[in-house]
Amino acid sequence: MTWDGTAFRTSIQEVLDEFLDEMGARLEPLGPDAARLLAEARASVSGGKRFRAAFCYWGFRSVAPAPYDERPLLRACAALELLHASALVHDDLMDASDTRRGRPATHRGFEAEHRGDGWRGDPEQYGAAAAILLGDLLLSWSEELLRRCGLPIERVAAAMGVFDLCRTEVIAGQFLDVSVQARGRADVDAAMTVLRYKSAKYSIERPLHIGAALAGATGDDLAALTAYGLPLGEAFQLRDDLLGVFGDAATTGKPAGDDLVEGKRTVLVALALDAAPDEDAALLDASLGTDLSPDLLARLRAVIDDSGAHAQVEQVIGELVDHALTALDATGAPDDARGVLRDLAAAATDRVV
Template sequence: MTSHPLDPATVKAMVDEHLAGFFRSTRAELDPIDPFIAELNAEIEDFVLGGGKRVRPLFAWAGYVGAVTSPGADPAGAEEDPSAVIEAVSALELIQACALIHDDIIDFSDTRRGYPTMHRRIESAHRARGWSGDGERFGTSVAILAGDLALAWADDILARSSISPAALSRAWTAWAPMRSEVIAGQILDISIEAARDERPESARRTILLKTAAYTIERPLHFGAAIGGADDRLIAAYRRFGQLVGTAFQLRDDLLGVFGDPQVTGKPAGDDLREGKRTELLAHALVHLDATDPAAAARLRRGIGSATSDDEIAELSGIIAATPAVAETEQAIAELTRSGIEVLSAAELSPAVTGVLVDLAHAATDRRH
């Protein structure tokens, strides 16, 4: 087997092995503090290892492999121990754990990946122990701190990984903006909703920070930096990530309104129920304001407040009747094609280009 495998299942298994090892050593240190701390650590471990496709580590690893096989890279990047690089990129999963735990508190979500969210798990532990006080408040308080632990641990995994000090220093040039961007994107998401800001360009700015930068652009940049990539490759990766990452979110917007519950595993029109301010919705409202103000008003009233299947079907019907759906499909296709074009010009090995093109199609053609 090559030391730089690109097959997603193999990479995922390597990432999971490192994460399992991290939890083993961290829990050996922290579990003895107290039985409840140990129970919480077990919940965090279960949350991280129990789900997720390891998309961000996959992009970061592909970014690294692409860098070390590209003509312009610093040869030092290829001297990193592949296992150390996998260790470093696995840190992305702990950022994701913090993001999900804190987002679920903010959104009052009860389930995540089919299981109770972290604050609900902790609320259950409170009840099971017959503890006093408000269990819901306890769940939220401890889940805020559980997310903090995950965020601190993400940085610990990276900082204490066995990549070289020079690689660590390069890695942080992508790692620092990535963390600020995803948090800023989440703040932007909440604030444009509070501001009733319906402009498509505001939704797009949120997408670029919260999805594109965080899911593709910066993970690729992060892996590339570890691999000593030159500025040209980093620029290509980042542009690819912005384009394909945006297409990925637009696909999510469509699935959130029109996805098949049998395939997505979520209720039909989930985004409409939750009142998500997507770019798809923003475009639909622009069209409706110009052509059918009554339908625009109905859509505005129903978003986030409609609960019955009939109402949800009515709202998705209103959106379906606008050109926003076809325009979004076209945007996805164009963004994905442009992203792949940028990549093709980047002098990457065919194997790396192949895996990134596959990941791009998987992210933008998916049905769930």
């Protein structure tokens, strides 16, 4: 089977646009400030690779017999993109990020509006408040869209149980990440725990489970999808960690070396700190979370490369993908679902550093 990923992403965007039109009608009596919040919501759900929606869709297709109702399924999948947008808005605020996908992060945009209009109070506080509220609103809307997707209520109820678990994991994982950064230290095991709960499960395993639950999955079905989805999710985030240090800003939409500027204690950084010579490790450790000149960024990248951490993470990504694909071949998923899930595995982990 040939799956048209571009057409799928367009369909998800159409669902999101229609849902936000509905929410706009609900918010219209609140006036122009609510309209500004809605406009930022629209911007926050525009674009992106739609991996979570895609894994939800093919989690469903790996279990559900044909025929099935496409439109309600797309609405359910789009709910994962509202959840993701919520997480990104909050994440950018917590990380004090300036940009997201090449445009100002939500808190920076509202901060700039406050400052430009000469309003009273602290522009940064206003931007932070707006980002918290928008993230909360997107989180609420994600549950509403899934609950009202239109699939049979007993299937939606099963999926909501997984969705509840997913939200708990990602929020707690985010707090683990914040705490690790605050302590200024994390070994590889601690960094892997953050990676697993903040990103890996939420990005691939749980979307697969939500889709499968909507199709009436058994416990065995979910376990088989975990054997594929969890190692793939870990590989996905390890690739993201490499992009956060070595990625091209024109491709990632984030400043060069953003993870180092934000002081992220990732698996990549933990491995480098373990393996680098003492002087290099001390430089890397002291530089995390500071403004980096181009020369210092280049030096830190060289430290990570020379330590062997970059190559080691690449090797681990390859091993995790191999485990995931072996597990996928052992599932009872139809051939077309397995074929697309193989392609999605490559798309999620082969992104260019």
